[in-house]
Amino acid sequence: MKTVTLAHGSGGQAMQQLIAQLFMHAFDNPWLATQEDQARLPLDVLTKSGDHLAFSTDSYVIDPLFFPGGDIGKLAICGTANDVSVSGAIPRWISCGFILEEGLDYGTLERVVTSMAKTARDAGIAVVTGDTKVVPRGAADKLFINTAGIGAVPHHLNWGANQVAPGDVILVSGTLGDHGATILNLRESLGLDGELRSDCAVLTPLIQAVTGLQGIKAMRDATRGGVNAVLHEYAAVSACGMEINEASLPLHPAVRGVCELLGLDALNFANEGKLVIVVARDKAEGVLAQLRAHPLGAEAAIIGEVVERKGVRVTGLYGVKRTLDLPHAEPLPRIC
């Protein structure tokens, strides 16, 4: 079996071959092809005067590397693309840093890179610059990826948690907790195979479908920490309270099952393809309709509202309101 060796990260011939045979081929684009130490990107095609540059990064350490609905390579494009996209920008260029463990199956690396390249290409994103490090066996677990992404925020958009005000309405773009429940099922061998699937997706098309609408105050994707973490972020920045209704939360039956089985709350589960959007009350139905008209937002729902009284609260199925604390930690590590 061909494996990754320390030489693949050494700056010598083996590394040149890895770059030429795998990365340059998979990510093929004119900026990468120059093989300089940096990509040189034509800004004029991306931006107009007054636009801002959206810039975001994430590292991906998910275990296992492959899961229903995706893999670490797809995730490394989707996650960073979404962090750029929720500003209203269209992610265009991405950097990619691999940290590989000596002895990693070369075929595994190829599968991951191929998936990354396909996800990027489908989303109109070019992987324009990169780096590979190989560490000795035991110094890292298989494969980690970092990506950083760039896009232009049109000058007329200024979404942000600081715009959120009492009376606004809180929407989610679809079912909650699918990614977290899928990984939990795999890692804890809960036996729900076939019913659970990560929602891992590039959300740019869904977001672009609503950028022309009035009334959007803030938009984030709910990843680690789930919708609950985003609600706490909105609450902290806006100094408002967030109140949601348990009955309104869109949940797949299998995710609901995992939650009941383990006594966990899907609001804390990671998503990799869901938005939490705050919208002015009189524009909320319009935004909801537009989201639902897009395949990535078909199960979008209004889940609550912004209030003056600080804190994050949920009204349960029997009408009892309780405080939703931000947990000290998520149910499990290496979820993304």
Next chain:
Amino acid sequence: MKTVTLAHGSGGQAMQQLIAQLFMHAFDNPWLATQEDQARLPLDVLTKSGDHLAFSTDSYVIDPLFFPGGDIGKLAICGTANDVSVSGAIPRWISCGFILEEGLDYGTLERVVTSMAKTARDAGIAVVTGDTKVVPRGAADKLFINTAGIGAVPHHLNWGANQVAPGDVILVSGTLGDHGATILNLRESLGLDGELRSDCAVLTPLIQAVTGLQGIKAMRDATRGGVNAVLHEYAAVSACGMEINEASLPLHPAVRGVCELLGLDALNFANEGKLVIVVARDKAEGVLAQLRAHPLGAEAAIIGEVVERKGVRVTGLYGVKRTLDLPHAEPLPRIC
């Protein structure tokens, strides 16, 4: 002893605290302060019409974390800043992704972050967006960092390996192999403590001192794989040969000692603050003088020339010319 826990990477309260207490404090700047999922950067202050965006990334996995002349945090700024700078751009914004091992001493993380913040601030670079993952004990060795950097390449600069032509002259900006020899000495306990020191430095000021000069064809910093790797890159892209003189290579005596002791070639040793520049012959003395006038280039030297005959060759101290192959791998892993 306070240590890093899995909760610090979970998206919950512990992570919020780590971000607020350590990262936001150390990297303090207005773009980071908005706490959105992406930094939104005012492009108009950075670029003029026709400029390109220079974008580069590197992961840092160096072992040990601290070494004479630097640490992984300083390195993570210098390395990426230099990869952006060698295009002629001034690096302005950097992203930062940490992968931390559960159980890492919190004080170690603080030292690294503080060093990173100081290096960035001294160089006029803002760390504007970031991410933290924590993996269970044994899934990573202590601490890895990825940075991605952005700067603007002025539209009149177009340095690149594809400009290199026979007759051009090859310069280096100072002594070779200091970083590699320093790490080798530490890892192999060679006992040369006190004499070796990494050259880890942000080279932007040195490079900016020559951007106004005519005749510069190509510029790269010689990191992993050393000057030899850069010469092979130049040779491959330009389809020319590279010939250098061993007697011209600037070397610290202690580095020369390490090489003789182990039978290794300093041309293959990593640097973290040295440039390899190709200049038109009639402009070479001017560029050399300008480099030497700057503290970071005081020991700059002309080391050889570009020729028609393909390959990379070195003329030894006794006048014998030999081919310089690119080794399959560097002397040691985790050098940067």
